[in-house]
Amino acid sequence: MSATICATTAEAVAGIADGSTVMIGGFGSPGQPVELIEALIDTGARGLTVVSNNAGNGDHGIAALIREGRVDKVICSFPRQSDSHCFDAAYRAGKVELELVPQGNLAERIRAASAGIGGFFTPTGYGTMLAEGKEVRQIDGVDYVLEHPIRADVALVKAHRADRLGNLVYRKTARNFGPIMASAATRTIVQVEEIVETGALDPEVIVTPSIFVDQVVAIVDPADAEESA
């Protein structure tokens, strides 16, 4: 269904239920939708499962969501960073569960959810502790592990520009998980730096077609997750 242009982040994130699985874009700071995450914190939603490459850095964005006790579980590839103290503390205190997934399997499992694939055989992780208990199979002489899709109720994504239909373009390496998360969640909420008229984006360069987008809000001067005060 058509996307809605929202006036505020509060309007964009309204109605995210307790216990939701929430995909959050970004690879570290680039692409992390800090303003949407802060609006999510303001809703008071709890018991969330967060799917993201990292588990937050500094004191804002995902880090704040964890610090405020809203997250029961994190599915990610790289929680440990020099400034991941919010996650580290919650994890060591047993307040947050961690499902560690190799980064490419994380991306492919999200992509599988978006593409209606029920499972896939990946070579990544075969023979390691991250494949323990999983089905394995040798196909044409290569050993694979069976992995399943990761779906989400909501995706929070940061893009560069949207048109009024919800078509998206991204900027440089801030693209990262945005396009696959936008297409894997039941509801996709996007913050962009600019909303342009429909038809202003070249159809050849649209990265996320509007079909995947539900709410769009413009944040003219977004905070950097590492620097925001």
Next chain:
Amino acid sequence: MSATICATTAEAVAGIADGSTVMIGGFGSPGQPVELIEALIDTGARGLTVVSNNAGNGDHGIAALIREGRVDKVICSFPRQSDSHCFDAAYRAGKVELELVPQGNLAERIRAASAGIGGFFTPTGYGTMLAEGKEVRQIDGVDYVLEHPIRADVALVKAHRADRLGNLVYRKTARNFGPIMASAATRTIVQVEEIVETGALDPEVIVTPSIFVDQVVAIVDPADAEESA
């Protein structure tokens, strides 16, 4: 390895061995690399397996390759068209084998080859004669069929522009199978309407990164598969 800019189509397709599996881009006429196919015919290569959405239309391109008796097997989704007489005749004469694959499974199997996926569970085709003999599995209440990657020795692709490194952009619905075939073959040969200087294509809009491209040749005014004489 870096792509080579070729002066002629003959140079671009040189060395394709008898018995090769050759992916050929296009959905009907748009995206079909007619000039590369004609150069392939000129090499005399035989016993080919062709992977393409269609099995040729009119008398040129894939149709000519089949008419000339170079193709032992076609893997495609839609061989039967109003003007697919070359395929029809060869098929009815028992000269060419057909593996019929639902179009989305064809695309996903090609994509799986490019992505190093050993197999995947798809809902498409479940319970039909095109899934007979294939492994099935119910996952989270949905019935799936296990499908395997389709790899190729060579891909022949038509794009719009290339830079000198081999980065590609496409034009409208002629994009279709080009990007996934380019990334699924051991060797990818591309015809474009224009070769531009490296750096002239916006890095945000490149659809096929140069890593997937081996040979590029410019065909300034390419024939349309339905119209070429």
Next chain:
Amino acid sequence: MNADQPLTRDQMAEVVARDIPAGSYVNLGIGQPTKVANYLRPDQGVILHTENGMLGMGPEAHGDEVDHDLVNAGKIPVTQTPGCSFFHHADSFAMMRGGHLDVCVLGAYQVSATGDLANWHTGRPEDIPAVGGAMDLAVGAKRTAVLMSLLTRDGQSKLVEQCSYPLTGVGCVSRVYTDYATFLIEPDGVHVRETYGVDFADLQQMVGAVRLIDRTAA
């Protein structure tokens, strides 16, 4: 409409169009269902998908509008609309298979009482089979609708207990639009929403073995 006459092909397309919720993303397959586009109102804001890699497909192209790189799934030249986008085949079919389309409308040889669809192959050994995107479309959309004449040329119902033609998909069809009635396929059976030129009793006789549930008064 509970019409006095069986619907024409154009009227059937109009009924389908009227049923599509505003703002939907829709795939109209190839052939007769593409007529539905003619009856979509601009204020419905429906966005058309074509399997060969485009959202926001416009009407058929004529004259100078024709661009050989811009065709629909039937390989007919089409136009583009503002806000359209292009993508490759794996992405296009991921969009379908992943359940992102709201509505898909397909033709059919037969539909079963439990929503099985047969629309790709006659099953005759002399015919060269061609499946295209039919099986992907059948299972991919949130709602798969069929648009077909109710009867074959020799008067047999194409709504059947079990398909005799080779299947395209299992249990995938939820609505069937025909010249004599609009059917809703639901877990408890086949409901008749509207009839055209026949009454419910006539219709039940026409479809024979499939037990219908009358909702025409609703």
Next chain:
Amino acid sequence: MNADQPLTRDQMAEVVARDIPAGSYVNLGIGQPTKVANYLRPDQGVILHTENGMLGMGPEAHGDEVDHDLVNAGKIPVTQTPGCSFFHHADSFAMMRGGHLDVCVLGAYQVSATGDLANWHTGRPEDIPAVGGAMDLAVGAKRTAVLMSLLTRDGQSKLVEQCSYPLTGVGCVSRVYTDYATFLIEPDGVHVRETYGVDFADLQQMVGAVRLIDRTAA
């Protein structure tokens, strides 16, 4: 070079760089292997991939060059080169997993005589595990090389019969660049191509249980 002294970290990076064929697509992981970029010659035409969605990555960015939307896998600001391209994470890892990269260079805690790699987890229960793209890189490239010091701080060989640390990948490493020697892991065993500051006999003693094959004269 069969050097008189063990190599410095910079010299090790230089040996790796010299070994990369012209025109290769290369991923240098994070940390020490990224130093290899400093020793690639412009005429080598090597194109760098970074897992977070870019081909044609340039050197680290400084001052006004810094763009917060343009970082490498270590989240350090970098620059772009002419002909670079951006893509999303599924495409980036498909590029890796699909075997499209010619060379990948990683650090390691341990490498086994059959090419098993351990580089992601100490195995200590008190450590928070983080894997990132390590397992994908290990299995994805046409050639996976390791760049590491040969010995641990307490003098144990990191080239081992069997890894005691948790594995990153099985049988994936084919070259190991260290300060004392360059090793080639082949089906028939571990070959020594060059030694630095030690002779073959010294080296065999340093690595202990792993039986080495001398190819330094070749």
